[in-house]
């Protein structure tokens with residue numbers, strides 16, 4: 001079947017680079033003489049028929065903007081069969097032949113179900129800062145988030161050094177420690193606590209004692225949201241405080257600022273390449289795949305594998321961080 005019209009949407013948590021990928025999808029469609037429509041607010045926009053034509057000039061000036069021009073949303077209605085039926089009736093009404101979903105694992109799960117139920121081809125672009133999808137070394141927005149976290153902790157470090165303080169900095173990563181591990185190495189953290197590896201409170205205290213013995217007067221501990229050493233970062237700080245009554249301890253939770261900001265050069269190039277390949281894949285009759293990157297090359301993996309496959313922490317990063325925190 002010849003593809004004549006493609007719809008694109010952004011869904012789940014936003015990430016820097018979503019706009020870049022959207023721009024690439026729209027312009028590739030124009031280049032290939034295919035109509036392109038943008039769906040606002042993720043799957044909810046499909047249900048509500050919030051669908052508009054996007055032309056080359058509709059996406060001007062967004063390559064460097066964080067967030068998503070299409071808005072993102074979480075749609076509970078799309079989790080129901082009735083909701084998805086409404087969404088598909090709008091797909092039919094607009095004559096849409098394929099769907100590009102820019103989002104994370106939840107968005108891909110929804111897309112896969114939708115494809116199975118109604119036969120509409122779906123291609124995923126991994127737009128999430130967490131880097132938690134199998135089949136791509138980098139998700140879109142991850143590099144920007146790493147740089148944002150690094151810049152923020154560099155600033156915290158200045159005040160930590162000036163006041164001889166121990167800072168616990170919580171970064172995003174409920175299930176994956178990629179942001180914590182990479183940013184932790186980049187800012188010279190004393191310890192990096194991630195969900196994949198629990199060093200235990202004793203291990204942490206002993207590392208901090210050693211660092212004090214070795215003359216450190218201030219330290220940063222980077223903690224991924226999903227780390228299980230304490231109940232949460234505040235509980236962790238309290239437990240450590242009991243051992244170091246003379247150390248001034250502070251907690252900083254970076255929060256949503258990690259998701260915002262202008263995408264880095266890496267994410268802009270990545271988003272552009274992914275957007276182009278997503279449209280080309282639909283034209284070639286490919287469906288149910290996620291576009292990824294592996295050693296600089298654009299690749300594709302089945303959405304099913306992308307969601308279910310395990311993304312592993314690089315053991316070399318753990319090894320070098322151990323050497324650095326002497």
Ligand code: ATP
Nearest residue numbers: 012013074075078079103104105106107109110128
């Ligand atoms: P992030 O990684 O940033 O959290 P995400 O894409 O994983 O992004 P979710 O909130 O998990 O974000 O999913 C986004 C949307 O995808 C949901 O609001 C829902 O509309 C749809 N979705 C997720 N899971 C399903 C499912 N099992 N069935 C149908 N739709 C789903």
